[in-house]
Amino acid sequence: MVDSHGDIGASSGGTDGIFHADTRYLSRLEMLVNGMQPLLLGSNVRDDNAVLTVDLTNPDIYYDKRLALPKDTVHILRTMFLWRGIATSASLCKTTAIFRSISHCR
Numbered sequence: 001m002v003d004s005h006g007d008i009g010a011s012s013g014g015t016d017g018i019f020h021a022d023t024r025y026l027s028r029l030e031m032l033v034n035g036m037q038p039l040l041l042g043s044n045v046r047d048d049n050a051v052l053t054v055d056l057t058n059p060d061i062y063y064d065k066r067l068a069l070p071k072d073t074v075h076i077l078r079t080m081f082l083w084r085g086i087a088t089s090a091s092l093c094k095t096t097a098i099f100r101s102i103s104h105c106r
Contacts, residue, residue, distance in 0.1 A: 004043045006054040006078045006088070007031065018086060031078065031090065034061045038076055054078040
């Protein structure tokens with residue numbers, strides 16, 4: 001149903017989606033950063049398959065041919081829950097370039 005990035009139907013030609021009673025309610029859900037797919041750091045599915053947690057970071061982002069945001073500057077935590085439907089959330093955290101650890105998160 002979802003790929004390792006937490007996206008649905010991001011690959012072309014597939015029949016992916018969210019279905020109920022043979023009706024597709026959602027055919028595509030994709031997170032992009034400045035039009036590009038975030039870089040995958042890791043993902044994990046809970047043993048009961050009810051929660052997917054995905055750790056992502058930004059790719060290099062350029063503006064006017066200049067590097068505006070170096071890769072690994074923003075940590076993206078994406079979570080998808082299956083419980084009486086599907087819910088998804090994302091949080092963005094600034095990381096430090098030296099330690100690659102989370103220094104500020106909202």
